[in-house]
Amino acid sequence: MSMDLTLLSALVIAFGIAMYVLLDGFDLGVGILFLFTREERDRQLLMSSIAPVWDGNETWLVLGGAMLLATFPGAYSLLLPAWYVPLLLFLFALIFRGVAFEFRPQARRKQLWGYSFGLGSLLATVAQGAMLGSFVHGIDVQGGRYAGGPWGWFTPFSAVTAAGLVAGYALLGATWLIYKTEGALQDWCFRVARWLMLVVLAFIGLVSLWTPLTNAEIADRWFGWPNLLYLSPVPLLTAAIAVALWRSISNRRELTPFIYAVALFLLSFFGLAISTWPYAVPRAVTVWDAASSPTTQAFMLVGVGLLLPLVLGYTIHTYRVFRHKADAGLHYH
Amino acid sequence: MELDAVLLSRLQFGFTLAFHILFPTFTIGLAGFLVMMHGAWLATGAEAYLRLYRFWLKLFALGFGMGVVSGIVLAFEFGMNFNGFSAATANVIGPLMGYEVLMAFFLEASFLPIMLFGWGRVGPRLQFFATLMVSLGTMLSAFWILAANSWMQTPSGFELRNGLFHPLDWWAVVFNPSFPYRLAHMLMASLLTGAFLIAGVSAWHLRRRLHTELAARALRLAVVSAAIFAPTQILLGDLHGLNTLRHQPVKVAAMEALWETRANVPFVVFALPDQTNATNRAALEIPRAGSLILTHSWNGRVQGLDAVAPQDRPPVAVVFFGFRVMLAIGFFLLALAWWGLALWWRGRLDAADRYHRICLFATPLGFIAVIAGWVTTESGRQPWVVQGLLRTADAATPLPVGSVASSLTLFLLAYGVLLAAFLVFAYRIARRGPEHEIPEQIRGAPRTVWRLRPQ
Numbered sequence: 001m002s003m004d005l006t007l008l009s010a011l012v013i014a015f016g017i018a019m020y021v022l023l024d025g026f027d028l029g030v031g032i033l034f035l036f037t038r039e040e041r042d043r044q045l046l047m048s049s050i051a052p053v054w055d056g057n058e059t060w061l062v063l064g065g066a067m068l069l070a071t072f073p074g075a076y077s078l079l080l081p082a083w084y085v086p087l088l089l090f091l092f093a094l095i096f097r098g099v100a101f102e103f104r105p106q107a108r109r110k111q112l113w114g115y116s117f118g119l120g121s122l123l124a125t126v127a128q129g130a131m132l133g134s135f136v137h138g139i140d141v142q143g144g145r146y147a148g149g150p151w152g153w154f155t156p157f158s159a160v161t162a163a164g165l166v167a168g169y170a171l172l173g174a175t176w177l178i179y180k181t182e183g184a185l186q187d188w189c190f191r192v193a194r195w196l197m198l199v200v201l202a203f204i205g206l207v208s209l210w211t212p213l214t215n216a217e218i219a220d221r222w223f224g225w226p227n228l229l230y231l232s233p234v235p236l237l238t239a240a241i242a243v244a245l246w247r248s249i250s251n252r253r254e255l256t257p258f259i260y261a262v263a264l265f266l267l268s269f270f271g272l273a274i275s276t277w278p279y280a281v282p283r284a285v286t287v288w289d290a291a292s293s294p295t296t297q298a299f300m301l302v303g304v305g306l307l308l309p310l311v312l313g314y315t316i317h318t319y320r321v322f323r324h325k326a327d328a329g330l331h332y333h
Numbered sequence: 334m335e336l337d338a339v340l341l342s343r344l345q346f347g348f349t350l351a352f353h354i355l356f357p358t359f360t361i362g363l364a365g366f367l368v369m370m371h372g373a374w375l376a377t378g379a380e381a382y383l384r385l386y387r388f389w390l391k392l393f394a395l396g397f398g399m400g401v402v403s404g405i406v407l408a409f410e411f412g413m414n415f416n417g418f419s420a421a422t423a424n425v426i427g428p429l430m431g432y433e434v435l436m437a438f439f440l441e442a443s444f445l446p447i448m449l450f451g452w453g454r455v456g457p458r459l460q461f462f463a464t465l466m467v468s469l470g471t472m473l474s475a476f477w478i479l480a481a482n483s484w485m486q487t488p489s490g491f492e493l494r495n496g497l498f499h500p501l502d503w504w505a506v507v508f509n510p511s512f513p514y515r516l517a518h519m520l521m522a523s524l525l526t527g528a529f530l531i532a533g534v535s536a537w538h539l540r541r542r543l544h545t546e547l548a549a550r551a552l553r554l555a556v557v558s559a560a561i562f563a564p565t566q567i568l569l570g571d572l573h574g575l576n577t578l579r580h581q582p583v584k585v586a587a588m589e590a591l592w593e594t595r596a597n598v599p600f601v602v603f604a605l606p607d608q609t610n611a612t613n614r615a616a617l618e619i620p621r622a623g624s625l626i627l628t629h630s631w632n633g634r635v636q637g638l639d640a641v642a643p644q645d646r647p648p649v650a651v652v653f654f655g656f657r658v659m660l661a662i663g664f665f666l667l668a669l670a671w672w673g674l675a676l677w678w679r680g681r682l683d684a685a686d687r688y689h690r691i692c693l694f695a696t697p698l699g700f701i702a703v704i705a706g707w708v709t710t711e712s713g714r715q716p717w718v719v720q721g722l723l724r725t726a727d728a729a730t731p732l733p734v735g736s737v738a739s740s741l742t743l744f745l746l747a748y749g750v751l752l753a754a755f756l757v758f759a760y761r762i763a764r765r766g767p768e769h770e771i772p773e774q775i776r777g778a779p780r781t782v783w784r785l786r787p788q
Contacts, residue, residue, distance in 0.1 A: 052446035055401055059442045063434045065408040069419060070427025077420040080412030081730045087413060088740050091406050092747055098402040099751060102395050106758040150736050293424045295500050300428040307435040314443040321447060321454055 005297040009071035010280075010287050012304050016067055018269055020060035022172070022262055027054045029173020031097060031121020032166060033192065034114065042185050043114060049180040049326035051101055056315055058094070070300045074290030075280035082139045082146040086127040086153055093123035122166065129165030133158030136211060136272060141284035157210060164203030168265065171196040175258035180326040193257060194249050201242055204268055208235070211275055217283070218275045231274065238267045339729040341737040342414040345744060347711070349406055351704050352748050356400030358703050361475060361520060362527020363393045364468035367448075369554065371464045375457060380771060385551055388767035389531070392759055394449055397441075399755055403748075414737070418718055418728035425491055425498045425506055426481050433477035441470035452772075475519055483512035485719050486710070487580045493722065510580050514573035515710075521566040522706065526699025528559035529666060532673070533696030534763050536689035544766045549683040552692075556673035556682065563667040570663065571626075577710075578627055581720060582636040583645070584713030587652035589623055590616075594637040598623035603657075606649040611638065647715040655709035662702035669695055 027050040034046050050057075068076045080087060097120025104113035130153060137157045140148035174193040178186055212219035222231055245260035276282045280290035291297065367389060374382035408430070412419045419426075447455055447463035455463075490505025491498045500506055532555035538548035578585045585591075590606045590613050591598060600622035604613035624633040638646050669691065676682040718725040 052450050055398075055445065056439065056442035058401070058405065059434065059438045062405055062408050062438055063431070065412075066427065066430040066434045069412065069423050070431040073420055073423030073427060076412045076423065077416035080409060080419075081414075081416050081732060084413050084732060084736055084740070087409055088743070091409060092743065094405060095402040095747065095751070099398055099754070102398040103754055103758055106395075106761060145731075150733060292427060293497075293499050296424040296428055299500070299503055300431050303428065303432050303435055307432075311435060311439040311443075315439065318443045318446055321451065 005294055005301065006071075006287055006291045008301055009067075009291070009297050012301065012308075013064065013067050013071065014273060016060055016064045018266065020057070020064055021269065022265055023053070023057035023060060025169045025265065026050075026172040026176040026258075027057050028097075028121045028125050029169035029171065030177060031118055031173070032125060032170045033173050033177065033189075035118035035122065036192075037185075040110070043110075045181060045185060045326045046177065047101065047104065047117065049177060052318065052322040054098070054101065056318060058098070067300070067304075071292055071297050072280050072287065072290040073292050074285050075287075078141065078144075078146055078281050078285065078290075079135070079139070082148060083131050083134070083153055085150050086131050086134075090124050090127035090131070093120045093127060096120040097124060125166050125169050126162045129162030130154065130158040132165060132272075133161030135282060136161070136207075136276060138283040139281060141281065157214075160203070160206060160210070164200070164207060167196055167199040167203055168268075171200050172258070172261050172265065175261040179255050179258050182325055190249055190252060193261075194246070197242070197245055197249070197261075200264070204238065204264075208271065221275060234267060234271055234274070238264065238271075241267065338732050338734045338737050339726050341734065341741055342729045342732065343725065345737060345741040346410060346414055347708075348741070349403065349410060349744055349748070350711075351707065352752070353400065353403040353407060354703060354707060355700055356396050356403060357471065357475065358523045358526050358700060359396040359530070360393060360400055361471040361523035362525070362530065362699075363389060363396070364464075364471045365524050366527055366531060366554070366558075367393060367464055368468045371461050375461055381547055381550055383771060384767040385547060387771070388762075390448060391762050394445070395755065395759055395762065397445060399751065401442075403751075414730055414732065415718070415728045416730040418723065421496060421723055421728070422485075422498050422719060425484060425488075425500050429477050429481040429484070429507070433474055433481075437470045437474035437477065440473065441467050444470070472520060475523075476516060479516045479519055480507045480509070480512050483515045484509045486515075486714055487511040488719055488722060498719070498722075511573075511576055514569070514576045518566070518569045518573045518706075519703075521562055521569055522699070522703050525559060525562040525566050525666060526703060528555045528562055529669075529692070529695050529699050531555040532559065532692045533694075536692035537763070538766055539683065540686070540689050540693070545683075547767055552673075552689075553677060553682060556670060556677055559666065559670035560674040563663070563670040567663055567667060574627070577713075578635075581714065583638065583641055584647065584652065584710070585627065586636060586638045586640070587647045587649045587713050588656040588709060589627070589635075590649055590653045591623070591635060591637045593639045594635070596624065596634040597621050597632050598627065598635045600626060601653075604653070606653050608646070608649055611643070645716060647713050652709050652713045655705045655712065658705035659702045659709060662698045662705070666695065666698060666702075 030046050030050050034043060037043050037046060065076075096116040100113045100117035100120065104110055104117065107113050133155065134153035137155055139146060140152055146152075171193060174189045174196055177189040178193060181189060212222055221227060241260050241263045245257060245264065248256040248260055278286050278288070280287045367386060370382050370386040370389065373379070374386060444463040444466040447460060448467060451460050451463060484506055487510040488498075489509045490502040491500055493499075531551055535548040535552040535555060538544055539552065574585065574588075589598070590601050590604050592611045592613070597620070599618035599620050601613065602617045602619060604616035604618075607614055621631050624635065625631055627633065627635050638649065673682060673688060673692075676685050676688055682688070714720055716724055716726065718728045
């Protein structure tokens with residue numbers, strides 16, 4: 001019984017993280033691309049393309065944090081202190097990026113809050129990517145406590161994942177903007193998306209080789225028999241989607257590039273989940289060891305079962321209401 | 334060495350929490366008034382209400398953004414700085430936070446964009462529904478987070494096994510003894526603070542002869558609301574205090590700086606509590622008034638701080654002064670609200686220059702009272718993080734001092750910048766006042782609106 005609840009909780013958290021990565025991913029990506037735009041009109045369009053949704057997107061992060069506390073306190077109370085430095089950078093970056101939505105339209109010095117938005121998005125992505133790398137790589141746990149020091153999360157591998165995530169989010173952002181913009185700005189997004197896609201594929205390849213080469217357990221997970229057979233669709237599907245994404249960009253389709261970029265992310269996410277399962281803190285604590293009491297998980301899952309459909313319902317509704325092309329005059333001020 | 338990191342973590346948590354609570358107070362209170370203004374517009378079709386709604390919506394959005402970004406920090410700080418607490422209490426506290434996100438945060442995040450950007454894209458009914466949902470969201474958020482906080486004050490419905498709290502009865506966990514009182518007290522505090530925020534800004538507009546007709550209308554709304562909210566709040570505060578006396582008598586003893594258990598307790602108007610010698614210096618007391626307030630009888634017996642060992646006492650001066658600041662502001666706001674009511678009754682509210690000046694001065698008082706109240710209740714629980722069961726010192730993460738010192742410094746700097754920017758932008762919006770012309774696409778909307786009486 002308790003095992004099933006733990007499994008279910010892990011699935012819910014994985015779902016929440018995936019939602020967060022995809023949704024906040026594209027709006028952080030828009031923030032990164034913001035740094036490379038010059039025209040005030042373009043900058044306004046970029047921000048208004050995500051103004052109605054960024055807060056909802058970020059709420060998935062808070063859900064992830066709260067769910068992790070509620071269902072896997074063992075991971076929550078171990079990982080968060082281990083990531084004290086990158087988490088703080090991440091949170092400060094999110095703060096300065098988030099307030100820019102309200103402050104920039106009011107400000108006389110728009111440049112300042114523009115940097116707050118763009119650099120905040122970039123730093124948040126870098127910190128997130130570094131934490132992802134440190135998660136996959138594993139953290140130093142001794143006697144149930146984190147023992148890696150304030151900078152233990154910073155490794156060559158986490159630097160690679162940080163750079164990879166920047167490219168990945170920028171790709172999501174660029175494909176989102178293809179969908180939300182028109183004219184010269186859209187042309188620019190098509191060009192950028194194509195380059196970003198190549199960079200992202202290079203990073204996916206690099207991480208896919210690096211992890212099994214440096215870790216026998218991960219190598220065994222992917223290349224042992226019969227896993228090799230079962231898991232072979234993951235890289236094949238990734239290749240197929242890469243081709244489809246390339247073609248949809250070439251054919252100047254408006255929505256499909258975003259969908260393929262999302263699919264690329266989901267596959268990478270799935271791949272990392274395969275590499276790290278069943279650990280809540282890789283190579284140190286399994287999901288079962290990190291789990292909260294069955295009563296707690298059950299109470300939480302009842303809430304998820306009742307409320308998540310509702311949440312998804314009005315999230316979809318908000319996206320539908322604001323489905324039109326971005327409008328620089330969207331702001332209510 | 335380790336103790337220093339604990340102290341720094343506490344300072345950081347207290348600071349980030351105090352900063353954050355300003356904005357939920359702001360949004361819970363304003364959301365209530367936005368519902369009233371929006372509803373009044375739809376019901377009467379009077380454009381004045383629409384202009385007021387749109388004006389206050391701008392300020393609301395500004396404050397809401399601040400609340401979101403400062404709130405995300407807290408969701409992670411529990412684990413970063415207090416992993417002993419999160420590890421021990423996650424079974425009980427975790428789901429309360431999960432429910433807060435699922436019920437409140439998504440609701441607010443999904444419907445606020447419709448309030449802000451929905452003009453002309455959705456019908457007026459859906460837009461009003463959005464206003465209602467955002468207001469409901471702010472209250473649901475308060476519901477769950479105050480359930481969690483109240484459980485730390487008056488834990489119930491659990492058992493302690495191997496240092497971990499395990500839930501036994503969720504109803505008892507959520508509706509723990511202090512929760513209904515704390516929730517009512519906080520919601521009313523937010524509404525009262527919102528009322529005086531609106532009163533202050535409207536009084537300012539009246540003094541500057543800006544949008545006088547609109548400002549007079551808003552001032553009336555604020556003053557009449559405050560005249561109801563202020564006495565209700567004092568009554569709720571009294572009930573909350575009596576509840577605290579029953580469940581956390583040491584906190585009440587600290588609030589009253591009552592060092593020894595005795596009957597005929599005086600009310601200490603002012604004193605300098607001396608923690609080391611367990612006595613008050615320079616005390617100004619009203620005989621027996623303390624017994625009357627706390628036990629509702631002239632000679633009631635009240636437990637003093639001597640009931641617990643010195644190391645189990647909260648920092649008395651902090652609790653004592655925090656409580657007095659809150660109390661003084663509460664009664665001042667009551668007087669101000671009733672004075673305004675009397676002016677309104679005699680038809681002099683719009684031109685009462687001195688009253689407007691005092692209202693302007695009173696604008697931030699609600700916020701100060703809220704902070705003072707939270708300082709009282711949180712410091713009054715010390716040295717415990719979960720009353721009587723888990724010590725704050727055992728709850729903190731053993732972090733390097735340098736890490737916490739750096740993060741605290743960064744928070745002080747960053748939040749200082751943010752608060753300054755927020756105040757500048759809020760000042761500009763408030764100074765500009767409501768728009769003169771409602772944009773055409775919006776003015777067209779109320780044709781489809783239900784009206785109480787035809788125009």
